[in-house]
Amino acid sequence: MSETRYTKDHEYIRLEGDIATIGITDFAQKQLGDVVYVELPEAGLAFVKGAQAAVVESVKAASEVYAPVSGDVTEVNSALEGAPAIVNEDPAGAGWFMKMRIHDASEFNDLMDEAAYQAFVQSCC
Amino acid sequence: MASTDQDSSNSLRLTPLHGLHCASGARMVPFAGYDMPVQYEGILAEHLHTRTHAGLFDVSHMGQAFLSGPQARARFETLVPGDLANLAQDRIRYTQLLDAQGAILDDLMVTACAPDANGDERLFLVVNAARKAHDFALIAAALPDLTLDILEDRALLALQGPEAASVLAGLLPEVATQPFMSMRRFELGGVTLFVSRSGYTGEDGFELSVEAPEAERLAQTLLADARVKLIGLGARDSLRLEAGLCLYGHDIDETTTPVEADLLWSMSKRRRAEGGFPGAAIVQEQIASGARRRRVGLALEGKAPAREGADIVDMHGAPVGRVTSGGFAPSLGRPIAMGYVDASHAAPGTPLQLLVRGKPLSAHVTAMPFVPTRYYRGQ
Numbered sequence: 001m002s003e004t005r006y007t008k009d010h011e012y013i014r015l016e017g018d019i020a021t022i023g024i025t026d027f028a029q030k031q032l033g034d035v036v037y038v039e040l041p042e043a044g045l046a047f048v049k050g051a052q053a054a055v056v057e058s059v060k061a062a063s064e065v066y067a068p069v070s071g072d073v074t075e076v077n078s079a080l081e082g083a084p085a086i087v088n089e090d091p092a093g094a095g096w097f098m099k100m101r102i103h104d105a106s107e108f109n110d111l112m113d114e115a116a117y118q119a120f121v122q123s124c125c
Numbered sequence: 126m127a128s129t130d131q132d133s134s135n136s137l138r139l140t141p142l143h144g145l146h147c148a149s150g151a152r153m154v155p156f157a158g159y160d161m162p163v164q165y166e167g168i169l170a171e172h173l174h175t176r177t178h179a180g181l182f183d184v185s186h187m188g189q190a191f192l193s194g195p196q197a198r199a200r201f202e203t204l205v206p207g208d209l210a211n212l213a214q215d216r217i218r219y220t221q222l223l224d225a226q227g228a229i230l231d232d233l234m235v236t237a238c239a240p241d242a243n244g245d246e247r248l249f250l251v252v253n254a255a256r257k258a259h260d261f262a263l264i265a266a267a268l269p270d271l272t273l274d275i276l277e278d279r280a281l282l283a284l285q286g287p288e289a290a291s292v293l294a295g296l297l298p299e300v301a302t303q304p305f306m307s308m309r310r311f312e313l314g315g316v317t318l319f320v321s322r323s324g325y326t327g328e329d330g331f332e333l334s335v336e337a338p339e340a341e342r343l344a345q346t347l348l349a350d351a352r353v354k355l356i357g358l359g360a361r362d363s364l365r366l367e368a369g370l371c372l373y374g375h376d377i378d379e380t381t382t383p384v385e386a387d388l389l390w391s392m393s394k395r396r397r398a399e400g401g402f403p404g405a406a407i408v409q410e411q412i413a414s415g416a417r418r419r420r421v422g423l424a425l426e427g428k429a430p431a432r433e434g435a436d437i438v439d440m441h442g443a444p445v446g447r448v449t450s451g452g453f454a455p456s457l458g459r460p461i462a463m464g465y466v467d468a469s470h471a472a473p474g475t476p477l478q479l480l481v482r483g484k485p486l487s488a489h490v491t492a493m494p495f496v497p498t499r500y501y502r503g504q
Contacts, residue, residue, distance in 0.1 A: 033359070034169040036453040037429050037460075039482075055482065057430050059168040059453050060359050081428070 005108055006117035007068045012092065015108055020069060023096040024056065024087065027121050032058040035087040040076040040098055047071065047100070049107055054097050056087065069107040071100035140185035141280045141340040149355050157254035159186040161358055168359035172455040175326055175364055176496075179286035180356035181347055188257025189279050189334055190250045191238070192264065194271035197246035198237065204267055205235070206383060206402045208393035209248070212237040217306040217323055219391050222260060227382045227404025227411070230263065231256040232373055234323060236308045249308065249319065251281070251332070253373045280340035285330030285364075287499060288352045293320075293331055296346065300331065305501045316343070325361065327368025327498040366461065367454050369422060369493025375433055376420060376449045376463055384411035385465065387420045418446065419471040422493035423462040423479065425486055430460035431479040437466055438478050438485065445470045448479060456496045463493065 010028035037057040047067035054065035151162035207220025236249040319334035437446040451462030478485035
């Protein structure tokens with residue numbers, strides 16, 4: 001059983017137990033356009049909430065991805081290295097960025113749920 | 126994920142094709158004071174379509190003007206280093222407006238037109254959108270004896286790509302053999318078109334100056350051909366970067382000279398020798414002794430792109446320059462960049478490192494264009 005939350009930076013965090021799978025939303029990939037490179041952190045690194053954890057580059061520009069919650073990176077999606085377009089094709093599935101063991105469940109609970117995020121997306125465009 | 130898009134402002138100007146862009150699903154962004162399409166279906170697809178078929182670009186934001194009067198060519202030569210005295214009628218020259226230091230105030234296309242009604246020389250100018258107010262004020266002030274007729278009422282479309290000529294020849298058969306860097310005037314259904322065989326993609330193609338109220342009809346006529354798609358500013362930028370072409374305000378500006386910018390090819394032997402343009406002594410000194418720094422192409426070894434502003438260092442980490450344009454090259458499937466480096470590091474093959482988010486990316490100096498140009502060279 002997993003639960004998903006969203007940030008105002010258009011990241012999703014899918015939590016199963018204490019492991020969060022993090023990626024960018026479909027709205028984000030559409031805004032970015034064709035993703036040509038994703039720079040991911042090394043497994044084992046610890047991030048505090050809000051720290052820059054990854055970079056996603058489209059043809060047009062580079063965008064930072066911030067750690068939506070504090071935690072330790074347990075795994076990164078190395079498939080993105082050779083095939084960054086997966087982020088456009090399946091952002092919520094095969095296009096995930098990294099998994100983190102979260103430090104503080106309250107940080108997760110404070111993020112937007114699906115309904116709040118959809119309302120947020122409507123309001124920002 | 127932090128967005129780099131700027132908020133749109135309600136004071137933005139609209140081109141005559143604005144309605145078409147919105148109806149075509151464009152994502153609009155502010156650019157040079159205009160609300161412009163950055164992309165329609167996506168930059169990669171639009172870029173590759175232009176390289177394989179034909180892309181239609183709205184470049185109506187650029188400035189168009191006629192400059193006419195006695196000795197207009199010789200008079201305009203006092204502002205630019207390009208050779209206009211020896212420019213045959215209907216031929217186009219790429220050149221730059223320079224300041225007293227020989228630095229570039231803008232780059233522009235100059236066409237030698239047929240004489241005006243008084244029999245005086247007449248030039249057609251196309252300048253950058255962001256610089257047009259500046260350029261036209263400068264020209265009017267510097268050459269008060271000439272008449273500058275700013276064509277606010279004309280749109281500009283670019284049709285670019287290997288199929289551009291056959292598409293346009295369907296409407297205007299004579300363009301099939303029109304020489305590269307020439308302009309012709311056509312009447313099409315009662316509308317006057319200035320058709321230049323030129324562009325900003327490295328491909329064969331045309332720029333079409335048309336009366337603003339007729340622009341959408343012309344665009345729709347071209348788009349009715351299945352080989353033609355609308356292309357946004359995003360792909361325009363990646364196409365010109367692959368072609369090694371400068372973007373004003375990025376690769377050239379008021380701090381760079383034509384010699385540093387590797388634009389000496391646009392200056393004839395006569396103009397180099399005679400001078401007679403702003404900053405000529407400085408430019409001539411750089412031609413004679415070499416510029417301290419040079420614009421070069423940079424090929425990156427890895428997959429990560431380096432963007433404008435990235436510092437360039439040598440293999441020991443000593444700073445030698447800065448990236449002025451960079452990104453992913455869709456036609457090559459890898460990142461490319463251009464930038465200025467110290468002359469001692471400008472030779473093709475020189476290994477360098479580009480600092481991106483504090484990490485060095487391996488690169489080397491490479492000749493431009495990155496993708497071979499395919500301009501029309503006759504049959």
